[in-house]
Amino acid sequence: MKARIHVFYKDGVFDPQGNTVEESLKKMGFSRIKNLRIGRVIDLEVDYPSKEEAKREVTKMCEKLLANPVIESFKHEIMET
């Protein structure tokens, strides 16, 4: 199985990088955009007996290391390979 994890600054936390890129896009003429956020994608292969267990364990990995709960939120998907 493969896991793909997305980590972003939480909604209330200003993302200066996302804001700068959004401003650039707007200057290039893409005016119909807002709330551009830049996050991190983490891919890994996992070996658990079930998808449910993989989900549980990946959630733990996010909580314990991959995301900082004070400023970041995460979501993940488990894909059968």
Add this chain to the structure above:
Amino acid sequence: MKIGIITFPGSNCDDDVYDSLMRSGGFELTKLWHKDTPELSDYKLIVLPGGFSYGDYLRCGAMAARSPIMEKVIEFAKRGGLVIGICNGFQILCESGLLPGALARNLSLNFICKDIKVTVETSKTPWTQTIEARSTLNLPIAHGEGRYIISEEDYQELIKNGQVVLTYQDNPNGSTHQIAGLCNKEKNVFGLMPHPERASDLRSKDGLKIWQSLKSFLGQQS
């Protein structure tokens, strides 16, 4: 007074802290390696120095906060031992849960390396007890991720408990309520973005004031 300075892979201020404390006098200094798990109970202070531990991979301080020696440091801090984290060390303290909040990318996106002024908010900590409250310290900063973030609710707790120790006079990185340094509720764990060890010789000696306060505090303890 035995002091331990921890070196993580990528720490680059460990020798500066060593040098600065040595010239301050009266301390017995030991360098500790992040993979070791020494008994810390006879130490008076543990220093987490600045730098770029683990190349700032994932998040600044995230990996270092999970290194073997940090379990010992957390135990030591929970028993009331004094711990100071400077710059990357501050990030490690937040990542390890010893201090509340987190440090995010500077608002300007720039790595900022310059001398700044901070206000000492309280003298009621081991770190500032010989420094007058509301006085100014000139200290250098050098960081890309120094924007301190804390929820308004948790900030009110900090204020109630007198945990905010240093605030920027000209908020260079966009920190919440200009926070440059804070301690835990018990006051034995202190994290700050400015580098006192880089202000202990020719340009500014204000960093030494923090070591002097510490020395006075430890003198009262023994």
